[in-house]
Amino acid sequence: MENPVVEYYNSYDEDGRLKRHKLEYLTTVEYFNRLFKPGSEILDACAGTGVYSFYLAEQGHSVISGDLVPNNVDLMKQHERADLLQDIQVMNVLDLSALAEESFDVVLCMGALYHLSEEIDQRRAIQECLRILKPGGILVLTYINRFAQFMVNVEDGLKNIEDAVCIFHNRTDSIFTYTTPEEIERLANQSGIRKIKNIGTDGMIYALSEKMKGASEDSLEQLYGYHIATCEEPAILGASIHGLYFGQK
Numbered sequence: 001m002e003n004p005v006v007e008y009y010n011s012y013d014e015d016g017r018l019k020r021h022k023l024e025y026l027t028t029v030e031y032f033n034r035l036f037k038p039g040s041e042i043l044d045a046c047a048g049t050g051v052y053s054f055y056l057a058e059q060g061h062s063v064i065s066g067d068l069v070p071n072n073v074d075l076m077k078q079h080e081r082a083d084l085l086q087d088i089q090v091m092n093v094l095d096l097s098a099l100a101e102e103s104f105d106v107v108l109c110m111g112a113l114y115h116l117s118e119e120i121d122q123r124r125a126i127q128e129c130l131r132i133l134k135p136g137g138i139l140v141l142t143y144i145n146r147f148a149q150f151m152v153n154v155e156d157g158l159k160n161i162e163d164a165v166c167i168f169h170n171r172t173d174s175i176f177t178y179t180t181p182e183e184i185e186r187l188a189n190q191s192g193i194r195k196i197k198n199i200g201t202d203g204m205i206y207a208l209s210e211k212m213k214g215a216s217e218d219s220l221e222q223l224y225g226y227h228i229a230t231c232e233e234p235a236i237l238g239a240s241i242h243g244l245y246f247g248q249k
Helices: 004-010 014-020 022-035 051-058 070-078 119-131 146-153 161-170 181-190 205-212 217-230
Strands: 041-044 062-067 087-090 104-109 133-144 194-200 242-248
Touching: 022 051, 022 194, 022 217, 022 242, 041 051, 051 062, 062 070, 070 087, 104 119, 119 133, 119 181, 133 181, 146 161, 146 205, 181 194, 181 242, 205 217
Parallel strands: 041 062, 041 104, 062 087, 104 133
Antiparallel strands: 133 242, 194 242
Protein backbone atom coordinates (compact mmCIF):
# COMPACT_ATOMS: atom_id res chain seq x y z
CA MET A 1 0.00 0.00 0.00
CA GLU A 2 1.41 3.40 -0.98
CA ASN A 3 2.38 5.87 1.71
CA PRO A 4 -0.64 8.24 2.04
CA VAL A 5 1.66 11.29 2.04
CA VAL A 6 3.32 10.14 -1.19
CA GLU A 7 -0.11 9.43 -2.67
CA TYR A 8 -1.31 12.93 -1.74
CA TYR A 9 1.66 14.68 -3.33
CA ASN A 10 1.54 12.59 -6.47
CA SER A 11 -1.44 14.70 -7.51
CA TYR A 12 -0.44 17.98 -5.81
CA ASP A 13 0.88 21.02 -7.66
CA GLU A 14 3.62 22.37 -5.36
CA ASP A 15 4.96 24.82 -7.94
CA GLY A 16 1.47 26.22 -8.39
CA ARG A 17 0.96 26.47 -4.63
CA LEU A 18 3.99 28.71 -4.21
CA LYS A 19 2.91 30.85 -7.13
CA ARG A 20 -0.51 31.31 -5.53
CA HIS A 21 1.07 31.95 -2.12
CA LYS A 22 3.70 34.34 -3.41
CA LEU A 23 4.20 36.05 -0.05
CA GLU A 24 5.30 32.79 1.56
CA TYR A 25 7.93 32.30 -1.15
CA LEU A 26 9.18 35.90 -1.06
CA THR A 27 9.46 35.90 2.73
CA THR A 28 11.31 32.60 2.76
CA VAL A 29 13.95 33.63 0.22
CA GLU A 30 14.30 37.03 1.94
CA TYR A 31 15.42 35.27 5.11
CA PHE A 32 17.56 32.75 3.22
CA ASN A 33 19.46 35.71 1.78
CA ARG A 34 19.82 37.32 5.19
CA LEU A 35 20.97 34.25 7.10
CA PHE A 36 22.92 31.91 4.79
CA LYS A 37 26.58 32.64 4.25
CA PRO A 38 27.74 32.80 0.61
CA GLY A 39 28.69 29.50 -1.01
CA SER A 40 27.01 27.33 1.64
CA GLU A 41 26.78 23.55 1.35
CA ILE A 42 23.00 23.01 1.57
CA LEU A 43 20.77 19.94 1.82
CA ASP A 44 17.16 20.54 0.82
CA ALA A 45 15.74 17.37 2.35
CA CYS A 46 12.03 17.96 1.67
CA ALA A 47 12.42 19.80 -1.61
CA GLY A 48 9.08 19.10 -3.26
CA THR A 49 9.69 19.99 -6.90
CA GLY A 50 12.80 22.00 -6.06
CA VAL A 51 11.58 25.60 -6.07
CA TYR A 52 13.89 26.60 -3.22
CA SER A 53 16.68 24.24 -4.31
CA PHE A 54 16.94 25.88 -7.71
CA TYR A 55 16.75 29.36 -6.23
CA LEU A 56 19.57 28.66 -3.77
CA ALA A 57 21.73 27.05 -6.45
CA GLU A 58 21.26 30.12 -8.64
CA GLN A 59 22.55 32.24 -5.73
CA GLY A 60 25.81 30.30 -5.78
CA HIS A 61 25.18 27.74 -3.04
CA SER A 62 26.06 24.05 -3.48
CA VAL A 63 22.75 22.20 -3.16
CA ILE A 64 21.79 18.56 -2.82
CA SER A 65 18.06 18.11 -3.23
CA GLY A 66 15.83 15.27 -2.08
CA ASP A 67 12.20 14.42 -1.50
CA LEU A 68 10.10 11.55 -0.17
CA VAL A 69 7.91 11.55 -3.29
CA PRO A 70 9.53 9.80 -6.29
CA ASN A 71 7.39 11.79 -8.73
CA ASN A 72 8.76 15.04 -7.31
CA VAL A 73 12.31 13.74 -7.68
CA ASP A 74 11.61 12.83 -11.31
CA LEU A 75 10.27 16.35 -11.96
CA MET A 76 13.44 17.88 -10.50
CA LYS A 77 15.63 15.62 -12.62
CA GLN A 78 13.68 16.64 -15.73
CA HIS A 79 13.92 20.34 -14.91
CA GLU A 80 15.84 22.52 -17.36
CA ARG A 81 18.07 23.70 -14.50
CA ALA A 82 18.68 20.25 -13.00
CA ASP A 83 22.41 20.54 -13.67
CA LEU A 84 22.61 23.36 -11.12
CA LEU A 85 22.08 20.83 -8.32
CA GLN A 86 24.87 18.60 -7.03
CA ASP A 87 22.53 15.63 -6.65
CA ILE A 88 18.81 14.82 -6.71
CA GLN A 89 17.51 11.75 -4.91
CA VAL A 90 14.57 10.15 -3.15
CA MET A 91 15.07 10.95 0.53
CA ASN A 92 13.35 10.33 3.87
CA VAL A 93 14.40 12.63 6.72
CA LEU A 94 13.78 9.82 9.20
CA ASP A 95 16.83 8.07 7.74
CA LEU A 96 19.63 10.18 6.25
CA SER A 97 22.28 7.53 6.90
CA ALA A 98 23.52 7.74 3.29
CA LEU A 99 24.83 11.24 4.05
CA ALA A 100 28.02 11.90 6.00
CA GLU A 101 28.01 13.47 9.45
CA GLU A 102 28.65 17.21 9.73
CA SER A 103 28.76 17.73 5.97
CA PHE A 104 26.33 20.64 5.45
CA ASP A 105 26.28 24.30 6.45
CA VAL A 106 22.48 24.39 6.10
CA VAL A 107 19.82 21.68 6.23
CA LEU A 108 16.31 22.51 5.07
CA CYS A 109 13.63 20.32 6.65
CA MET A 110 10.77 22.21 5.06
CA GLY A 111 7.81 19.86 4.96
CA ALA A 112 8.45 16.79 7.09
CA LEU A 113 6.85 18.29 10.20
CA TYR A 114 3.70 18.89 8.17
CA HIS A 115 3.12 15.14 8.23
CA LEU A 116 4.85 13.61 11.28
CA SER A 117 2.15 13.41 13.92
CA GLU A 118 4.14 11.51 16.56
CA GLU A 119 6.68 13.49 18.59
CA ILE A 120 9.10 10.55 18.53
CA ASP A 121 9.21 10.82 14.73
CA GLN A 122 9.55 14.60 14.85
CA ARG A 123 12.53 14.25 17.17
CA ARG A 124 14.07 11.55 14.99
CA ALA A 125 13.79 13.74 11.90
CA ILE A 126 15.42 16.67 13.69
CA GLN A 127 18.23 14.50 15.07
CA GLU A 128 18.96 13.11 11.61
CA CYS A 129 19.19 16.65 10.25
CA LEU A 130 21.45 17.70 13.11
CA ARG A 131 23.74 14.70 12.59
CA ILE A 132 24.64 15.81 9.06
CA LEU A 133 24.81 19.51 9.98
CA LYS A 134 28.18 21.10 10.74
CA PRO A 135 28.70 22.65 14.18
CA GLY A 136 27.30 26.17 14.02
CA GLY A 137 25.24 25.24 10.96
CA ILE A 138 21.65 26.33 10.37
CA LEU A 139 18.63 24.02 10.52
CA VAL A 140 15.43 25.29 8.88
CA LEU A 141 12.07 23.82 9.94
CA THR A 142 8.64 24.66 8.58
CA TYR A 143 5.34 23.98 10.27
CA ILE A 144 1.62 24.56 9.78
CA ASN A 145 0.15 26.72 12.53
CA ARG A 146 -2.66 25.05 14.47
CA PHE A 147 -4.38 28.33 15.43
CA ALA A 148 -4.40 29.84 11.95
CA GLN A 149 -5.41 26.56 10.34
CA PHE A 150 -8.52 26.42 12.51
CA MET A 151 -9.57 29.86 11.28
CA VAL A 152 -9.08 28.87 7.64
CA ASN A 153 -10.74 25.46 7.99
CA VAL A 154 -14.00 26.77 9.43
CA GLU A 155 -16.62 27.23 6.71
CA ASP A 156 -19.11 30.08 6.36
CA GLY A 157 -21.91 29.77 8.87
CA LEU A 158 -19.67 27.52 10.99
CA LYS A 159 -21.17 24.57 9.11
CA ASN A 160 -18.22 22.29 9.93
CA ILE A 161 -17.40 23.67 13.36
CA GLU A 162 -17.53 20.24 15.05
CA ASP A 163 -15.00 18.78 12.60
CA ALA A 164 -12.78 21.87 12.80
CA VAL A 165 -12.68 21.73 16.61
CA CYS A 166 -11.92 18.01 16.48
CA ILE A 167 -8.99 18.55 14.08
CA PHE A 168 -7.70 21.38 16.27
CA HIS A 169 -7.61 19.21 19.38
CA ASN A 170 -6.31 16.11 17.59
CA ARG A 171 -3.63 18.23 15.86
CA THR A 172 -4.08 16.29 12.64
CA ASP A 173 -6.54 15.61 9.82
CA SER A 174 -4.80 12.30 9.01
CA ILE A 175 -2.56 13.80 6.29
CA PHE A 176 -1.39 17.07 7.83
CA THR A 177 -0.15 17.72 11.35
CA TYR A 178 -0.72 21.13 12.91
CA THR A 179 1.43 22.69 15.59
CA THR A 180 2.09 26.07 17.21
CA PRO A 181 5.08 28.43 17.27
CA GLU A 182 5.62 27.61 20.95
CA GLU A 183 5.55 23.85 20.32
CA ILE A 184 8.13 24.15 17.54
CA GLU A 185 10.41 26.22 19.74
CA ARG A 186 10.08 23.73 22.60
CA LEU A 187 10.83 20.80 20.28
CA ALA A 188 13.89 22.54 18.84
CA ASN A 189 15.15 23.68 22.24
CA GLN A 190 14.87 20.17 23.66
CA SER A 191 16.88 18.93 20.67
CA GLY A 192 19.72 21.29 21.61
CA ILE A 193 19.07 23.90 18.92
CA ARG A 194 19.57 27.60 19.52
CA LYS A 195 16.77 29.71 18.07
CA ILE A 196 17.75 32.29 15.46
CA LYS A 197 14.33 33.28 14.08
CA ASN A 198 10.72 32.09 14.16
CA ILE A 199 8.76 33.71 11.35
CA GLY A 200 5.17 33.72 10.10
CA THR A 201 5.74 33.48 6.35
CA ASP A 202 2.24 34.57 5.37
CA GLY A 203 1.50 36.66 8.45
CA MET A 204 -1.95 38.28 8.43
CA ILE A 205 -2.52 37.69 4.72
CA TYR A 206 -5.24 35.05 5.14
CA ALA A 207 -7.14 37.32 7.53
CA LEU A 208 -6.77 40.17 5.01
CA SER A 209 -7.58 38.16 1.89
CA GLU A 210 -11.00 39.72 1.26
CA LYS A 211 -9.63 43.23 1.72
CA MET A 212 -6.83 42.53 -0.76
CA LYS A 213 -9.20 42.00 -3.66
CA GLY A 214 -8.81 44.74 -6.27
CA ALA A 215 -5.74 46.21 -4.57
CA SER A 216 -3.22 48.06 -6.74
CA GLU A 217 0.32 46.79 -7.22
CA ASP A 218 1.60 49.72 -5.19
CA SER A 219 -0.72 48.86 -2.30
CA LEU A 220 0.33 45.21 -2.43
CA GLU A 221 3.98 46.26 -2.37
CA GLN A 222 3.32 48.36 0.73
CA LEU A 223 1.55 45.40 2.33
CA TYR A 224 4.59 43.25 1.59
CA GLY A 225 6.81 45.84 3.27
CA TYR A 226 4.56 45.82 6.33
CA HIS A 227 4.61 42.04 6.39
CA ILE A 228 8.42 41.79 6.24
CA ALA A 229 8.70 44.38 9.01
CA THR A 230 6.34 42.45 11.32
CA CYS A 231 6.63 38.75 10.42
CA GLU A 232 8.85 38.02 13.44
CA GLU A 233 6.39 39.57 15.92
CA PRO A 234 5.24 36.89 18.40
CA ALA A 235 1.76 38.45 18.48
CA ILE A 236 1.37 37.79 14.73
CA LEU A 237 2.87 34.29 14.55
CA GLY A 238 -0.40 32.65 15.58
CA ALA A 239 -2.24 34.19 12.62
CA SER A 240 0.18 32.88 9.98
CA ILE A 241 -0.71 29.56 8.35
CA HIS A 242 2.92 28.70 7.62
CA GLY A 243 5.76 29.08 10.09
CA LEU A 244 9.49 29.15 9.34
CA TYR A 245 11.97 28.37 12.12
CA PHE A 246 15.73 28.96 11.84
CA GLY A 247 17.95 27.36 14.47
CA GLN A 248 21.69 26.90 14.98
CA LYS A 249 23.38 23.66 15.94
